Amino acid sequence: MELSPFLSSIQEARLSNGSRSLFRRRRGSPLATFQVWYKVGSRNEPMGKSGLSHLLEHMMFKGTEKMAPEEFSRIIQAHGGQTNAFTTKDFTAYYVVMAKEKIPVAMDLELERMTALRLTPQDFEIEKSVVMEERRLRTETQPEAHLLEELEAIAFTSHPYRWPIIGWMEDLEALTLEDVEDHLRKHYVPSNLLFLGIADMEPGEWFELLESRFGSLAPGKTPPRVEVREPTQRGERRTVIRRKAEVGMVAMGFHVPQVGHEDAMALEVLACVLAGGKSSRLYRRLVQQEALAVDVGCENPLLSFDPGLFTIAARVIPGHPLERVEHTIWQEVEGLQHSQIQEDVKRAKETLRRSLLLSLDSLMTQAMIIAQWDLCAGWWKLGDYLSLMEEVSWEKVREVALRYLSRENCSVGWLVPQGSP
């Protein structure tokens, strides 16, 4: 199986106001998805206003003159659909999944909130409080999430990737309704978004549905660019979190380039060699052979606007010293940098190829893949993914491991359990 049949079913169009739109026909599916992706995330927040993009995402559900708060979700659900939104470091996405015949309902509601959002001080205070609860839920009561947040905060010194998407609690407390309104005006403009649709209908029919609703909106001013470049790291950085917990964690982050850079695909393969699947080097050693870790993962930020953080994280089985786990990770990383790794690379490439193709099984994953590739590189570049990966040699993987997985480019975080919680 190759990607070409999937890619050839994607069509691109521009509405009269210049908004970009992608559509894929998915034959035989009673369900469709309609999504709006804005090119704004925590990366676009000024210092001291962390969490602003995510809070704005929440406020988009607070209604209009015609629509009560949360009415958007209620109407979609009453039509048998599901809707939600998410914010990342780079973008904010709103999605609806429902029967294809009902999609015009979702488009009408989206147009309504895009043009007539009502932001009141009372709703703002309630939603800010909800977001603070979300932060307590996802980070403050979760020792591992706390560690990963701190790791990013030390790894980046000036780039906005250093602060969490949900925002620091102190920043959240200080955010105002005016901040949200200003962010909305600057970034939620038709020239800064992507419409995405997947449905079993003629592409022309889909684009017509969009054009008739959104085509006449003023395109708006292009938002200001983020010009910050993270300075080169020149030495190891460390953070140690001591918290009441049962299970410790060792996490390591390395600055790496993103899609479009000549090393990006080799880094993708490297991440899989290290911790992609149970036959990967770190899983084999830490989990399977020595039973030091509950699990281990590795992530390469391939689809990112700016250079991100290549992370390795292992949850340590109680009773084992964190030093030993960190030392073992370094042994594997440095061993790989000086070994013949033909077999590992061959395996990783095969796993990645199949994994991408198998992920196309789900409607939402299809949409995520198309939108993220489009916004970070151009959707058609997905077509090069497999061929570029195929060209990655084992020597190249070793070379990028040497170049990026160095101690001076490394930030290390430890979660040290302090007795029973």
Next chain:
Amino acid sequence: MDPGWKLPPVERMEGANYLSLTSPQEELPIVAMRVLLPSGSWDDPPGKEGLNFLTAQLLQQGTRKRGAEEIHRNIDSLGGRFHIDANFDYTMVGMTVLSEDLSEALDLLVEILREPAFPEEEFLKRKRRLLGQIASQKDRPGGIARAAFLEALWGKGGYGHDPKGLEESVQSLEVEDVVDHYRRKLCQGPSIWTACGDVKPEKWREMLREAMEGWGGPPSEGESRGEDLPSRGRIIASDRKIPQATVLMGQRSIGAKHPDLFHFLVMNYILGGGGFGSRLMDRIRSKKGMAYSAFSRLEALLRGGIFVCGFQTENSNVREAMAICQEEAERIRVEPVTSRELDEAKGFLMGSFPMKIDSMGSFATNLALWEFYGLGLEYPFRFTSTVAKATVESVMETAREHLDPGSWVCVVVGDLERTNIEAERI
């Protein structure tokens, strides 16, 4: 009633000790396979909680022909979409592969299920890892609350423990327990095999017939049962110095085969199952801003069900949010819901059904579950037509019959000094 969509064709075949359901679809050259084994944590003998889970996980840690590392290598080379889910009632092993890999994948799956070797060394390592996973659950307030809630509802046996087991029970497990559980229970009962996607039913039938020849036998009955606990209101709490409390409240409830199941789901949508369309979310989150999420849910299982309301909130809000859950559960028993609420619930439950079968993976999983829980292939249409008949009166009757907020068990994990509640400490 016409739900407005069709279930893709499904072929059903009964073998000697298995059932096969196949749904060929050709949009993508992908096949999702699932095997459901009728053995779950309900079958864990007293004192050996976690046995079914550990046995299931060890299936992939070595067979008579291949060692653990070779199996993992083979799984990864097929794309790595392999999972073993050991739940309360059943264990499901699943693989999603490219159709070109189907034959190889099925061979591997059958070998894992039929010829596990349970090497002592792998047993010890996997046990140590499982103890780490159990410890890790204690780092999550939700994990602590869930464990206390299950035990309070069911006691030590039955559904009273997480399928992963308890620290002390897992500590005591020996490799002989695993071998015995495998032989006696895990791979004995009639298994359910499903395959959805780019698969030819005829070829699948043939492959399966060959693979299943002479496998399995009548399973021995599980010995575990839930204790007959008196139904009474209890508040149980675990004191943690954290800025937010996690709260679960609820009772034992109806199971998957209960005739009121579909009406219960309509009622629950309005109470707390319908996200922003539900009363709990509306009051606790949208109106008060006290929580990110507030919900109620029914876990309908084979021998009964678990009804639970839950939320997480800053410690000082706990009392108020708990009172709201109790009030709303009481209100839906005595006051008619509005016609708008009813229409929204019906609209969602009927219209969203295709989401359960949107991917080959979810379709294969759900086909196996419908069969296991006796819902059958007519389930989507029976569900839709029953929900369509729900009325304001049926919602109230269902709530009155099956909700008893006065008897609820409430579990709070948080800073008890700040929550200002009186509770039994754990």
